[in-house]
Amino acid sequence: MNEIGILNTIKNIIGERYIGDDCAYLEDLGIVITQDSLVEDVHFKREWITPYQLGYKSVAVNISDVFASGACPAYITIALSLPNNLSENFVEDFYKGAEAALYGAKIIGGDITGSADKIFISISAVGKTKNRNISSRKNAKPGYIIITKGQFGASAAGLSKLISGDNSSPELIKAHLEPQLDYNFADIIARTVCEPYAMMDTSDGLADALFKIAEAGDVKAVVDYSLIPHPHNVSKDFVLFGGEDYNLIAAIPEKYISCIPGANVLGKIVDYDGVRLDISGQIFREYSELEVFNHFGENNG
Amino acid sequence: MNEIGILNTIKNIIGERYIGDDCAYLEDLGIVITQDSLVEDVHFKREWITPYQLGYKSVAVNISDVFASGACPAYITIALSLPNNLSENFVEDFYKGAEAALYGAKIIGGDITGSADKIFISISAVGKTKNRNISSRKNAKPGYIIITKGQFGASAAGLSKLISGDNSSPELIKAHLEPQLDYNFADIIARTVCEPYAMMDTSDGLADALFKIAEAGDVKAVVDYSLIPHPHNVSKDFVLFGGEDYNLIAAIPEKYISCIPGANVLGKIVDYDGVRLDISGQIFREYSELEVFNHFGENNG
Numbered sequence: 396m397n398e399i400g401i402l403n404t405i406k407n408i409i410g411e412r413y414i415g416d417d418c419a420y421l422e423d424l425g426i427v428i429t430q431d432s433l434v435e436d437v438h439f440k441r442e443w444i445t446p447y448q449l450g451y452k453s454v455a456v457n458i459s460d461v462f463a464s465g466a467c468p469a470y471i472t473i474a475l476s477l478p479n480n481l482s483e484n485f486v487e488d489f490y491k492g493a494e495a496a497l498y499g500a501k502i503i504g505g506d507i508t509g510s511a512d513k514i515f516i517s518i519s520a521v522g523k524t525k526n527r528n529i530s531s532r533k534n535a536k537p538g539y540i541i542i543t544k545g546q547f548g549a550s551a552a553g554l555s556k557l558i559s560g561d562n563s564s565p566e567l568i569k570a571h572l573e574p575q576l577d578y579n580f581a582d583i584i585a586r587t588v589c590e591p592y593a594m595m596d597t598s599d600g601l602a603d604a605l606f607k608i609a610e611a612g613d614v615k616a617v618v619d620y621s622l623i624p625h626p627h628n629v630s631k632d633f634v635l636f637g638g639e640d641y642n643l644i645a646a647i648p649e650k651y652i653s654c655i656p657g658a659n660v661l662g663k664i665v666d667y668d669g670v671r672l673d674i675s676g677q678i679f680r681e682y683s684e685l686e687v688f689n690h691f692g693e694n695n696g
Numbered sequence: 697m698n699e700i701g702i703l704n705t706i707k708n709i710i711g712e713r714y715i716g717d718d719c720a721y722l723e724d725l726g727i728v729i730t731q732d733s734l735v736e737d738v739h740f741k742r743e744w745i746t747p748y749q750l751g752y753k754s755v756a757v758n759i760s761d762v763f764a765s766g767a768c769p770a771y772i773t774i775a776l777s778l779p780n781n782l783s784e785n786f787v788e789d790f791y792k793g794a795e796a797a798l799y800g801a802k803i804i805g806g807d808i809t810g811s812a813d814k815i816f817i818s819i820s821a822v823g824k825t826k827n828r829n830i831s832s833r834k835n836a837k838p839g840y841i842i843i844t845k846g847q848f849g850a851s852a853a854g855l856s857k858l859i860s861g862d863n864s865s866p867e868l869i870k871a872h873l874e875p876q877l878d879y880n881f882a883d884i885i886a887r888t889v890c891e892p893y894a895m896m897d898t899s900d901g902l903a904d905a906l907f908k909i910a911e912a913g914d915v916k917a918v919v920d921y922s923l924i925p926h927p928h929n930v931s932k933d934f935v936l937f938g939g940e941d942y943n944l945i946a947a948i949p950e951k952y953i954s955c956i957p958g959a960n961v962l963g964k965i966v967d968y969d970g971v972r973l974d975i976s977g978q979i980f981r982e983y984s985e986l987e988v989f990n991h992f993g994e995n996n997g
């Protein structure tokens with residue numbers, strides 16, 4: 396199956412209103428909600444990740460979506476489908492890891508079922524939106540600056556070490572298995588920026604996120620590669636196209652930059668001129684020109 | 697793994713407050729939330745169910761939990777993990793089925809990922825609680841009556857026909873693949889009963905639901921088997937222990953019965969005397985004495 400085709404199918408059925416952002420924003424309830432799944436042998440290999448790390452990462456990827464919306468993480472539900480040959484210790488360690496990634500949210504329920512042979516995890520997260528300005532990808536406007544925090548490429552480099560069985564860079568492997576989130580960056584933006592702004596996480600890579608923001612807003616993103624923070628031993632391909640760093644990028648009016656401590660300015664939003672993304676002269680006109688980060692050679696959603 | 701052991705593990709980690717009911721009730725947000733998963737070869741067989749029916753049933757089992765809480769279905773998110781060999785038509789048909797089970801809710805997002813070989817579906821549903829009295833299993837009190845609507849045993853009988861390859865009873869098979877929910881029953885109770893009441897769906901069987909309500913309230917449920925509505929061609933084992941009918945049972949103060957059209961009174965709640973459940977003299981002291989409905993001989997959560 397082809398992911399773009401499927402998304403178009405779904406858009407035609409349910410309408411575009413809630414499609415596109417990391418979370419759905421339910422203004423009538425004052426919440427955002429998101430749901431992401433992790434599937435064994437698609438998103439993780441059981442032999443590479445401990446149950447604790449799996450619990451941590453499964454929750455973190457959902458909390459990251461709540462941060463990207465600008466909301467405050469409040470509640471999560473966890474659905475686990477587990478083969479019968481796992482021990483009860485697996486569940487206990489998984490939940491301990493999950494607790495370590497809550498960033499203030501509470502676990503309020505979920506579902507445990509059997510599974511034929513693979514582990515399936517699906518988590519929903521609810522964030523509160525009161526007194527916060529909620530982001531949307533489509534909000535980037537010409538003149539806005541593009542900001543971020545955190546390092547890029549470490550997670551993908553760590554994954555490549557795991558695939559090749561190279562244990563020489565434990566810090567990169569840890570970046571892949573236990574991604575650290577930055578609450579303060581999103582929190583300050585959502586409580587400080589009073590105008591529409593765009594924010595998303597870089598779960599599918601930095602270039603992916605920049606392209607999607609540019610496309611959703613019908614603008615162009617221009618970024619200087621030399622301004623992108625990354626570990627010294629990580630290749631440019633990993634920095635730009637590697638996913639799962641779970642950093643945030645935002646496009647905001649320039650005047651707010653002084654309120655956001657530690658933000659790195661990567662570039663700016665300009666008028667669309669046939670090009671969506673320009674990274675130090677490397678240009679991308681169509682999404683298909685991006686190398687999409689692909690776990691184990693399969694469609695990772 | 698043993699389900700009771702796992703639930704105890706989880707209770708120890710996250711506390712009991714939100715455990716036990718079909719939905720978690722978030723009073724601060726005015727919502728209930730639930731999440732349930734369906735896993736291929738545990739909850740369904742691909743050769744028995746059409747993609748439309750699978751979409752319908754996956755949503756219906758979650759909407760049923762919202763009804764059981766007394767809330768009004770508002771929003772759902774759908775996470776699908778699909779093997780690559782499925783066609784785009786699968787997704788379209790699945791979503792059409794999902795739309796047919798919304799009972800007023802809107803689909804607002806979700807996640808599509810790959811899967812090694814099995815279909816994995818996890819759905820979250822949000823219900824609104826404004827102007828409604830929300831149920832809890834633990835609310836049954838001596839003197840309350842036990843009421844329900846709908847027929848029992850049809851779904852389990854239909855499943856047994858599917859397993860044995862017997863196509864002689866299409867209405868039973870349809871009851872299993874496309875369970876019909878009854879919005880009015882839950883809606884009237886939640887808007888009419890002003891005192892605490894217990895309600896849950898019979899997803900794991902009628903006897904299971906009666907036992908769990910009795911146990912949660914530390915009371916005893918006494919039911920007359922002859923009052924339980926069921927198709928004429930369905931065995932007593934299916935009526936009592938067969939799951940997935942997705943009817944609702946409620947324990948409410950007797951005075952409200954005249955406000956609930958079409959309700960069948962099955963029995964009453966009395967003081968606990970060492971027995972939790974008495975069905976026309978068949979008594980159950982411990983949960984382990986119930987024959988738990990078990991798909992394909994595996995743990996179905």
